[in-house]
Amino acid sequence: MQYTDPMKNRVKRMEGQLRGILKMMEEDKDCKEVITQLSAVRSAVDRTIGVIVSTNLLECVQKADGDNEKMDEIIKEAMNLVVKSR
Secondary structure, rough: OOOHHHHHHHHHHHHHHEEEEEEHOOOOOOOOHHHHHHHHHHHHHHHHHHHHHHHHHHHHHHHHHHOOHHHOOOOHHHHHHHHHOO
8 A cells, every 4th residue: 555645744743743742741731731632633543544544445445356255355354453443
């Protein structure tokens, strides 16, 4: 699977958010603010996982070329990835 620039940009944005959270902690910011930002990063991670899994799923299903058994296996594997990420 090829990771697209928008996918990579999502991760870079999360990296920036995490750096901001660390700075907030170092500055002893209110815990509510820190938790709010951590929740935002968690949501961003979940959305990014969804984008990657769905993109990979589409690519794999297209390669399965009508082989229903292979498609079932691919879909199960994708769902396991989503479940594992929780």
